[in-house]
Amino acid sequence: MSVWCKYIVIAPVSLSIALLVTGCSENKASQCQRLIQVVNEGNSLIDQKKGQQVITTMQLSRDLEAVTASLEELNLADPKMKELQSRFIKVFKNLSQAIAKAARALGAAKTAEASASGREKIQKARTEIDTALTAAAKTAGKESDALVNELNKYCRQAE
Template identity: 90%
Template sequence: MSVWCKYLIIAPISLSIVLLVAGCSENKASQCQRLIQVVNEGNSLIDQKKGQQVITSMQLSKDLEAVTRSLKELNLADPKMKELQSRFVKVFENLSQAIAKAARALGAAKAAEASPAGREKLQKARTEIDTALTAAAKTAGKESDVLVNELNKYCSQPE
């Protein structure tokens, strides 16, 4: 085999290896993009599925648990991105738990009988729903807004 033929074989293989290695080393922009994509999925679920139905609320809670798992599985190398990821995980965990609690209370309210005891159950369920969702909206909502701003600010900075 001539030297020229060896270069024809070695050059494409070397180029492939370089592109593979370069493609595998993730930069800040690609990590930002992956984190933003998962966060947007979670926020989209909340916007689409918020409602007063028990089944819908329970499903939303389960879907948010899946988003939380997806967030946890992002293998981010950037320390700031890891910190933001961890904080987003907490936000979605809290939202999921609050929505599940409200859904259970809504289920109890729907099952309440038309009696004094049933009315008492209904009032208790309403209080639980209001408490769970108000707390989630105040804490998780505010934290999410802060995190989105931090993420956007950090991701818009040059590397």
């Protein structure tokens, strides 16, 4: 009879623990929502600040670093979400680095003197800016678009 009493106590306690654990864990849809929110934040920063001055370009680079850090801090349990997260981290890191490089080159061009060496400095800066931003736009832009599509498709399945 005492064994039976133990089961009467253990069963409800086990059920309560199971419900507590599943009730507190995030589902796929909420993980999608959190990841999409951070990615959208980064993309809107790029849209708002593209083509602005050196100071704002450097700030954009720092802002994208912050977005990258926010992405890294997401505690995602879903394996596919983790994979997408790491790919988005790479995209935003690459964009941040390319924008920082372009901003430094733009800063160097602005301080160039009106001389032959100054013109060389400006030409070199233009080349660096074009190279950095073109490469970033091609690689990170395409990767980001593909990732957004993949994320949206995956998250639609969670609904």
